[in-house]
Amino acid sequence: MALIDLANPSRFLAFAGRVLPWLYGVTAVAFALTCYRLFTISLAPYEQRQTIEIMFIHVPTAWLGMFGWAAMSVAALGTLVWRHPLADVAAKATAPVGAAFTFVCFVTGWLWGRASWAGGGNLPLEYMVLDARLSSVLMLLIQYLVVIALVRTIEDPARAARAAAILTLAGAVILPIIKFSVEWREGQYTLHQTSSVFVSGGPKLDTPILVTLLISTVAFTLLFVTLQVAAMRNEILRRRVRSLRLMYADERPA
Amino acid sequence: MTALAALLTRDIRIALRAGGGALIGVLFFLIVVVLTPFAIGPEPALLVRVAPVTLWIGALLANLLSLDSLFATDREDGSLDLILMARSPLELTVAAKAAAQWLTTGLPLVVASPFLGMLLNLEPSESLAVTLTLAVGTPALTFTGVIGAALTVSLRRGGLLLAVLALPLTVPVLIFGVAASSAAITGAETFGASFTILCALTVMSFVAGPLAAAAALRLEME
Numbered sequence: 001m002a003l004i005d006l007a008n009p010s011r012f013l014a015f016a017g018r019v020l021p022w023l024y025g026v027t028a029v030a031f032a033l034t035c036y037r038l039f040t041i042s043l044a045p046y047e048q049r050q051t052i053e054i055m056f057i058h059v060p061t062a063w064l065g066m067f068g069w070a071a072m073s074v075a076a077l078g079t080l081v082w083r084h085p086l087a088d089v090a091a092k093a094t095a096p097v098g099a100a101f102t103f104v105c106f107v108t109g110w111l112w113g114r115a116s117w118a119g120g121g122n123l124p125l126e127y128m129v130l131d132a133r134l135s136s137v138l139m140l141l142i143q144y145l146v147v148i149a150l151v152r153t154i155e156d157p158a159r160a161a162r163a164a165a166i167l168t169l170a171g172a173v174i175l176p177i178i179k180f181s182v183e184w185r186e187g188q189y190t191l192h193q194t195s196s197v198f199v200s201g202g203p204k205l206d207t208p209i210l211v212t213l214l215i216s217t218v219a220f221t222l223l224f225v226t227l228q229v230a231a232m233r234n235e236i237l238r239r240r241v242r243s244l245r246l247m248y249a250d251e252r253p254a
Numbered sequence: 255m256t257a258l259a260a261l262l263t264r265d266i267r268i269a270l271r272a273g274g275g276a277l278i279g280v281l282f283f284l285i286v287v288v289l290t291p292f293a294i295g296p297e298p299a300l301l302v303r304v305a306p307v308t309l310w311i312g313a314l315l316a317n318l319l320s321l322d323s324l325f326a327t328d329r330e331d332g333s334l335d336l337i338l339m340a341r342s343p344l345e346l347t348v349a350a351k352a353a354a355q356w357l358t359t360g361l362p363l364v365v366a367s368p369f370l371g372m373l374l375n376l377e378p379s380e381s382l383a384v385t386l387t388l389a390v391g392t393p394a395l396t397f398t399g400v401i402g403a404a405l406t407v408s409l410r411r412g413g414l415l416l417a418v419l420a421l422p423l424t425v426p427v428l429i430f431g432v433a434a435s436s437a438a439i440t441g442a443e444t445f446g447a448s449f450t451i452l453c454a455l456t457v458m459s460f461v462a463g464p465l466a467a468a469a470a471l472r473l474e475m476e
Binding site: 136177 | 429
């Protein structure tokens, strides 16, 4: 079966039904492997385990939150340019998943920042420190919620999907802002560290920690894909229920 | 007179006559700026630090509140249908309407901002620097806000949704506008970099805003 066959909603439903149990299994295995590594490797260079273990949640959810918006932008192009049948289903399914990941990234980032930036002698233990990256991630979360709100406000699913596609493409400007928010605002109120993984001289992390981070990223990515495929299946079924209801309302005598 | 010029003059005339004219936006801007010393106290050093931000956010909100009626009034009396069926490309028509909006709302804000800057204890030269960034940045605010106005044109109570749609899109302009203003006030050397990026954002919005808004209008009015 070629990839293009998946554009047919019924074929996609069949595909999703077959693939989802495997996805659940592989995701569970990946998370189990992450936990195993967390309990066995030594986090020697860092003093407090909790503040470094939060990195294994924070970094993958950060990447996936931004990846979610990028995926929605590609789906938006699919809706507006190529009229792909499942593009708006994909966008609508990805939005809540991406929002959840961005929320987790924001909360873990806030907690981690509060723990590691404060008490080091140069900052008091404040409740919330909204530096450049925290506020731009919060703005990404708001954009997710705005797209979900727009889709729910417009009645007709096709029009709602195209409106959301336009908004998604316009809002993609937030992604470079998040990426470069730390480098642009040098010297101003930036507390977030600069990149440690994708650096031109090679990653700055020790290998055991780097490997655990990568395994954790794979686990979270599998979780994202699983949730997205399941959400797409739900959305296709929801649309079928809506069509059936409309047909039923048409047929019944007034 | 070409069709676009006629549309531009019509919009300017309507905006100047109806709804209190251009000065209502300035009045709102003034109120926001005056509220700040009430809220944070009259300490001069603090006001100077907060001045660029207050002026920018005041301009942003004044802009936002007047975007509501950009397409809605035309839709109600049917002129939006005529505009959509006209021979001029819809993108240029939207650009003309956005330009009229800026001339009647944004430009008065820019003209008022030196005086409001003096209210916030800025030196005249600093005040003029903030005015310059506002002069370059307010067109960007209007042209990206036009996207939100087009997306919500057919919604009944779309006022708040319009604000919620338009505000995240204005974040880059706000970041660089305030960065340029603050750099001019403190004398840092990053004014040039921030200002040129602000100019670039404005020019980009001249293209991207009408394109997206025209697509949204065609979608909403079909």
